Amino acid sequence: MQPIKELEKLNDYQKAAVLDQSEVCIVNAQVGSGKTTVLISKIMYLHHVKKISYRDMIVLTFTNKAANEIKERLLSADDGISKEDLVGFGTFHQVALHLLKDELPVEKMGYKKDFLVIAPDEELDIALPIIREKKLRIKFKNRLKKRLEQAIAIQDEAQKISPYQDDIFALIVLLTEEKKRQNKMSFADLIQNATALLADDQPAPRWIIIDEVQDSDQLQLAFIDRLKGTDTRLFAVGDPNQIIYSWRGSTLNVFATLIQKYDASERTLPINYRSSRSILEAARCFLKDGSDLTGIRETGSKIVVKNQYNPFNEACYLADRIEAIHQQGIPYHEIAIFYRTQNQSRVFEDVFLKNNIPHEVSLKKTIRDIPVLNWLIKLLRFSINHDDWSSGIDVLCNKEYGEKRTEKAARKILKEPAADQSELFAKMNGFVSHCSEVKKPEEIYHYFELDRYIRPTASTYGEDKASIERLLKLIIDYIEEKQMPLLEGLTDFVNSSALYGINILKKDIDSHADSVKLMTLHASKGLEFLYVFIIGINYGLIPLHMKSPEEEAEERRLFFVGMTRAKDVLELSFYTNPDDYRVIPGESRYINMIPPQLVANQLAKPAAAVNLQELKKQIQAAKVAEEKAQSAAEIESAESETVIAEPEKRVRHQKYGIGIVIKEDETMIEADFEHYGSKEFIKAFSELEYL
Template sequence: MTIDPDAILDGLDPEQRAVATALSGPVVVVAGAGTGKTRAMTHRLAYGAAVGAFDPRQVLALTFTTRAAGELRERLRGLGVPAVQARTFHSAALRQAQYFWPRAYGNELPPVADHRLGLVADALRREGLPTETALLRDMAGEISWAKVSNVSPADYPAIADRRHREVAGRTADEVGRVMAHYEAVKAARGVIDFEDILLCAAGLLAEHPDVAGEVRRQYRHFVVDEYQDVSPLQQALLDLWRGDSDDVCVVGDPAQTIHSFAGAQAGFLTGFTRRHPAAVRIELVRDYRSTPEVVALANAVMAGRPEAVELRAQRPSGPAPTVVGADSEPAEAAAVAEWLTGLHAAGTPWDEMAVLYRIHAQSPAYEAALADAGVPFTTRGSEGFFERAEVRAALRALAGAAKAATPGPAAALRGAVSGLGWTHEPPAGQGSVRERWESWAALVGLADDFERDHPDADAAALLAELERRAAAQHAPVGQGVVLSSLHAAKGLEWDAVAVVGVHEGGLPFTLASTPEEVEEERRLFYVGVTRAREHLRVSWSTSRNGGGPRRGASRFLDGLATSQAPRRPLPPRAARPGRSSALSAVCRVCGRGLTSGAERKLMRHLGCEAELDEALWEALRAWRGEVAARSGLPAFVVLTDATLLAVAERRPGSRAELAAIAGIGARKLASYGDDVLAVLASHPAPDAP
């Protein structure tokens, strides 16, 4: 098929056209939010192929998620260049390692471990440490950070002390020893982990010139998306892939660097021209996503920051953003619910609206307010508040306390969570240990509010109230407003966005003590603001419940027009060093944190690649559809998509293995277990005998 080069350039703005026609030597593209970076990247590849600047079969386009890689492939097919290889770093590295390992070492590449937490648990036992879930997850996250940052177990203590890294209160020496045990456990089991995929590929290229030469003959031209998120390990592998070639184009936005805790280093993007003095640098500044009013606020948030481009809005004018305070968190949440209800009445669909917060423990106030207002909602990046394991455990403990004489509901709740490990003072650092504490602290706050409003109530009444809330908010109805952490919202956009909790101690978060950490919090706020296409509401509250210590609007709102609640200065607080890099569960593919219920069912991120038999997936969906139609139930009530996908990927061979999948309890196992196993048996794995 002949591609008209001029037709490829049609419709590109001047900056996008500059990217598309910069076909030789190193190129760095700084692409602001909503400026069409994917369009520029794909048109550059198509134009280069059309004019003969490179062979598309020799192009490797690298991304960080399978969703982004799939989007690149789809657009490239539409532009007539399907031969370009668009893959994640790990996918490209795994293919190469599996292909070359037998030649280089005489045996197959060791398999990638399916259950990383089991390896970490063994390492913790060897060190004599507990294997509670929160510590497991935090330790797994720190191991991942160390490996992508090229930090060895022996070097970890010194580097962790220098960078103020903490893991659930454990010493840096303990963490370093656990890391060494972890490597020994892997070796004993004959497996590798997700980061080892990159390390194995890098080792092959560094130690075997013949392998490096073959790879470099195959791939002559490289494109890297979201380059601000590259880790030292990924950069090292990219350098090994390139060899002495400068035929590389990197695209990213340093103003959206929000994953430093996981090993991302924006310095590779911001320092690109220093490492490549001959590089062409192009900025994409025309924002096609947001109205001029939203863009103006985003620019104000990042004003004076050298890493940020000044966006230029291309959409028609829209409503001015609302930046407003409230007297309490419940009042703030109720006002957000009222705002969303008004937008829906004016025609904005529920699923085109989002509420974004800094940490998941902020969600219960919004779940309650939306449920009370009859607004359907879904959660992203976490379960609903009352679905979290630590909250369910606290309610069970409270039920036990309610049977005994107690001094009052708030005291009963405090006693219940204290028995689970809650303390009045929060743990140092972030990670799932801190997140668990925040959930319990939120429950304590709810108990205090309940006792204040119901002075004669007992623990049983509090339990009934919390169970009522859980029942009302347990399952979203239909397509609803998205509740999400700011981190989980990156890469998404909605017509209307409420960024909430923008007060000192909330955003920036209380643990952000160094200037670098505060600047990352500012970038996180910027990411939240730039998710909005048309309607934007930024809010904070001057107290948690209308009384007690007062707090001020975030420093990030300085210079912005605000209304309602006055700005109150906070008393000085002591700097708190460091933070953990872990999230609240671990992906079986990439080893990074998981937080949503759907991801935990799959044991992987929704964007991480996993083997899937499409015929089996369709057969399972067809079976579910038949059961739903026969029973008069919605399909998701039979089995959710996440549960069904976990079944398709993990292929359980018995009722016991099926029951181990989250979402298949005793009742569903009894109702559907034999049918699901029959569908699986009728679609054996492709490599089955």
Template sequence: MYKAVEFLNSYQREAVINNEKVLLLNSCVGSGKTTVLVHKVLYLYHEKKIPLKDMVVLTFTNKAAQEIKARILESDAVGEIKEEDLLFFGTFHSVARQLLSTCLPVEDLGYTKEFTILDQNDAESLFDRIINKYRLNIKYRKKLEKRMEEYKNGVSLYGVMKYEDEIEKFIECFSEEKKLLNVMDFGDLIKNASILLKNADFKPSWIIIDEFQDTDMDQLEMIDGLMDKNTHVFAVGDPNQVIYTWRGSSQSLFNTFKERYNAKEMTLPINYRSTATILEAARAFINMPHSLEGVRGKGASIIVKRHYNSFNEAMYLVDTIKKLIADGIKYKDIAVFYRMQKQSQVFEDVFKNHGIPYEVSLRKNIKDIPVLNWFIKLLKASVNSRDVDSLYYVLKDEKYGLGLTAKKASALYESIKKEEFNDIPEIVLKIMEFKTWCENNKPETTDLECHLYEYFDIDNYISPTSIYYDEDKILILNFLKELIDVSFHENTTIFERIRKAVDYSSLYGKSIIKESIDKDNDSIKLMTLHASKGLEFKYVFITGANYGIMPLGTRLMDEEEKRLFFVGITRAMDYLEISYHANPEDYRALPIVSPYLKMIPEQLIESQELKGRAHALSGLRKEIKSNMDKNSAEYIKMQKKALHPKYGTGYIISEEGENFVVEFDGYGKKTFSKSFCPLKFLD
């Protein structure tokens, strides 16, 4: 008997031992969903004797996948479970990649098993090359990804276009070019896996899905392809945390899932994280107000403060944090949330000046680190002989490569194809011979990162006389070591390990080395509300809660904005403080409090300026309009100016979804699309 289930509450235990064909588990915030998911895997393995290789566990972040795998491995006291047993445990994209490179016939789609992943930076370069190569007439090039997505949904004209361009031809060329290069982009991984899974023999006994609320229709099709009549599905999610609709997720997918698979529903209603006061406030923002139960005491009131501006608030937070630290609170137990990334800068500056340690949750990009960007291209060219674009980048790069012109790089490649090897640069020979070098080294080679560094003779390219030499060398060695250590403890070849490492760098960017937020570091955590999802802190400060920021623009009735605020307040365990500014810097923000604070019952709030009245959203419209009218003259003066070629100078008075609303003297209010805006913004 798998005895660990005895330590779970009755709701968790029932979910773990349930044997329904398809189960949708609605996990309320802070209810221990990851604990349940891990125990479900272990219960199936130990009690039901389901091999781990016969399970597919799908997550939405690499961090979540690593946590689940780590907890499963830690539970195994006798060392029975190996990392290679967790072959299909990972993000949707990484599992799709694993399937495509192992058990699915990618050759049927024009690829080889040695395909690599085209990340966003590579895709943008390829876009330009295709347009130039085929001399295509393409409008709004900077919006090509969005245009391709809309075209897939039947929309060929975009924004204010009157005439069609060659978007269809571009999409055809892009698809063919990817096959020539033997690369797939992120969307291809899911799409191609779904196509091939329909007729594949691989059908796992169990599919387990984490954070189901973030699923989109393409991922649902992949799930569908993995299933046959004997497959069980266990999906865990919270419809009140759907905050990525711009990626394709939707609350309606819960109903689609239930109807398609006749799923049984269960709930985890007990929150172990937050005080009763915080939970009662959270209930005002969710669709099922009685489904959230707590086990902790009442706790402190929610503090609402008005500051003059963000700088004044940052200074206030310095004093507040110092007092908390003096009382024995650790820096890592404190978090500051905001709606937009740019709001972090003032806190970063002030905290730095006052010696407050902090970390900022900011997705880093390989492209922002030139030496790693070049080195990854070198590895991509080495593991994928058809990846001409990566080879060209290595040769053309002026700082680390050979600085060749496009014409000379192309001529060199043509010489290689004709097997004319006279005067071939050393770096090209290393790329061509890489697979052979890998075959001549044992998989268990120690210090593999150093051997790779020496094989490519990287010192010749990062220049020992450069002031960046030491930094660049450390970056490359650490990057290699972390990629190799994190990814692949499988009994496979060095070549395959490096190929997988390259793909991981594309899938997860710099975060594969180190998350930008490390919860174990003793530092204040600064992050957007979106980035806070899945985390918890004893002390949470939500800043800049003005109308126009929370919700963003005029999206008062936008359910996702409301759910995002819900996510923010439910990260707090013991203490929650929410602020707004009398003189907000952002042109979108009104100098009035967010209407969401009016939804929190008055008895839960401690504030000198605000009286909470637990309104419904619909009842707040009149009050907001009255406040806007009353502050109209002052507010217009605060707005950012914009110049229009026809209407002259006006003021941006609001932002409605994808549009700006601008007021012009003599012309009144005019609405412009953000994507195709003819406005020139003035200081």
């Protein structure tokens, strides 16, 4: 490892940021400017040149992907690093969990050291029974998870007044007490409790390094401030143009707040290495201040804008387009399709599957998404933490698995175990004493006699059993890798599955498999591809229906993020006939915000606006009339001795290939294709080419 040589690879702006020794340095990193390279170079420089131990650094990220990338690159570059050296490298929640488990006195907060971490959905599971039992008046229960997140984040007592005049803050107090009783912490609790327990005499890190600092919320800023000792230096990198999580609490004022609070020095990384100049120039239109984006690459091709009839037509078009791109030597993994909402991926998955286009969808199927595994993980949670009543009740009264008790009966079993004996409860109660030395996954399976509880007569029995066996093996492998005793390792696994959503069914979207990547605009952040297709740029999708100027600004930043993932080719599309009634037909204003000289339009151009329902009625009436006329013509033709053959018309379709025209009028055309049979098209939207 030669850090000086590594520095020589950096441009002047990057090098200045790495060498900056200010107490606090905030780096404004333009999109595609090598932010991660600078951050990792800074860590290496501090360790190898300034002789700062990795254990004296706290490195905070906002995603597991970013944290893993940093650790993997450090481990590959430096043979002398152990994983223990990097315990302070991770997401905010991961680092807070490490501090609470290993360094801070959680007992002062009313917790035991073996506390469990719960995801937001599980916090909701605890809150709902409290509302019923205490008869609390809570409005907008369908948005309770979001309301809880927002209310919990409010620290100022004077601001704890419900805008809906309900009992939301009374619920927060009761929820906090119940979580302590059950020895559970939510994601927000991890940050809040770590912040509260960090004492002035706590050993402070020499350096705090933060990635994507613009995404910080108030809880995380308070955590950073408390973590920072008098002599601690802070280095943070981010881009205000990529704030796309304000609904999670991130704020536009993070840069200004940090600079003012710590009298920080400011650095910039202004040079984009990723995208062509055409793409950068188009993306610039979506920045609030219209600031310049400096790129070093050539102009490149224009932005392609296509008018698609509907999502199915577009999926067929993209299947052919992507295959053609791949035939030119472009790997599938360099091609991505972005959309605004997750349900937009379904039609593309179906069409790509039929056309043998390898693809991955950025949708994690976690333990919680699989009913039998969600039940099993709760069974294990209660088995290692008998205070976890919400999990115990869910296990006993689950409608699909277990003993299928009523909630009232389940509560009675937990309160008075001897009154109504439950074999499954007895198994969970005895797990710690009977299974502390278990080494094999099948031992856990047989101990709980799980065959009795996973519907052996159901059609899904085989699949459920295989899922359970796979999860138990994953747990045992995890414990062996961590070299922990079973109970300690199981607790650690349960916490990890809550924090990171252990992905049971498929690989993450960032895998190196050669496949087309399908993902939402939010999921695209931090990635890059040679070819990017952003679909559904209709009002109601891109942008979504908005209620405030702040939401409008965030939608624009989100679109900016999506555009700047493209290196060479960017194609945008909108629908004439979107499937969702809430989506407005025709392009949204985002299309028209791009200067015409940067755009290569490939739009269908109907003569006038079309009322599709009326057009459908007209077509059906015309077909009936045509069939009658055709029957009469056939009779007349049969009586005629001379048949005059007309020359056949041929057409080409992007999906179906070359076909022969069977019928045609002013509105409709029908053609026969060799491998697909007869197909009818509305002329205005068919995109057929006459040969």
